[in-house]
Amino acid sequence: MTDSNVSFLGRISLAVGTFFSILGDGEFAARVQRLRSGAPVTQAPVAAPAPTPAPQPAAPALKQASPDAALQLLGLLQRDARFIDFVEEDVAGYSDADIGAAARVVHGGCRTVLREHFTIRPVREEAEGSRVTLPEGFDATAVRLTGNVVGKAPFTGSLSHRGWRVDDVRLPKLAASHDASVIAAAEVEL
Structure with a gap:
């Protein structure tokens, strides 16, 4: 694949990664x-030194x-x-209406799988948009700082996303002979 012919999934991955890079x-x-805007990108403007x-x-x-649990989840979602x-x-x-109708079915099925096999709750209980203060020693794996992050805790800012945490996983047990890489068997109608 050439740089000028990126696959659809490759473009989705690039878009999501770029989105978070732009935010951070x-x-x-x-x-x-x-x-x-069409301006040259090779010459970055001279800026004041960045804060520490x-x-x-x-x-x-x-x-x-182990990829088995991820493959099992893909199988359930399929x-x-x-x-x-x-x-x-x-x-x-396809028209936007057709895509939207299909997305509604996919969304409902994905939601069913998540609720059946996972107990998921927000990382933060406050409403999005609330002002929060993070003390020194806050859990950086549960809370990601974005924006102009300088200095040291405590940090005060606006909660832009509550985050998600999995409290329980209830994936079905698999037989030892099960091939997890087959996430959806081919179907042959007779």
Whole structure:
């Protein structure tokens, strides 16, 4: 695949990553804005020195994740919501109304799977938009600071997203012979 021919899923991944980079990095956002306006991007404007960023926690030791649970979840989303069928479909030829109708079915099925197999609750109980103060030693894995992050805690800001936390996982048990990589069996009608 060439740079000028990025797949649909590749474009979704790029869009989501770029979205969060723009939110978290003002300089990157300015470069994207210059690129969209047609201005040259190679020469960044000279700016005042950036304030000292807040210290970042030490990188945690990485552990190897087993793909079986992720594959099982994909299988459940496919079974109950036709998630993979929807994402893999080229929707360019469909009307917005058709896509919206399909998305409603996929959304309902995904929601059913999440509620059946996970207990999910917000990380923060306050309403979005509320002012919150994070004390020194706050859990940086549960709360991500965005915007102009300088100095050290306590930090006071506006809660833009409450976050999500999984309290319980209830995935079905699998037989030892089960091939988790087959997330949806092929169907042959006789």
